[in-house]
Amino acid sequence: MRSQVTVIWSPGATYLLDLEEVQPMPHDLARSWLDEQFGFFGCEPIRPTGKVLTADKILCVAQAAGEERFRDPAHRPWAMAFARAASAALGKPVVAVDVGAQALAY
Numbered sequence: 376m377r378s379q380v381t382v383i384w385s386p387g388a389t390y391l392l393d394l395e396e397v398q399p400m401p402h403d404l405a406r407s408w409l410d411e412q413f414g415f416f417g418c419e420p421i422r423p424t425g426k427v428l429t430a431d432k433i434l435c436v437a438q439a440a441g442e443e444r445f446r447d448p449a450h451r452p453w454a455m456a457f458a459r460a461a462s463a464a465l466g467k468p469v470v471a472v473d474v475g476a477q478a479l480a481y
């Protein structure tokens with residue numbers, strides 16, 4: 376089964392993070408990693424109720440981190456950690472994070 380996370384900024388800026396040969400991240404560690412990054416980047420809840428869904432965290436962290444973290448090879452370890460966390464937190468092997476449209480697909 377294929378395992379990958381795709382982060383889409385625009386039609387010409389799509390980053391495929393292949394997880395085939397990467398050790399899966401445990402679910403609780405994935406949620407913790409996303410929580411840490413959400414705080415590190417100063418992300419704010421996007422819902423008026425203040426509730427933050429896992430999908431919201433993934434989208435907010437990707438947007439706050441910026442396209443450079445996915446494009447620049449120097450940030451590849453961070454991008455792979457993001458991909459592992461997103462896949463594990465959602466429990467899905469294939470995830471598409473469309474930052475521009477603020478949407479997830481799996």
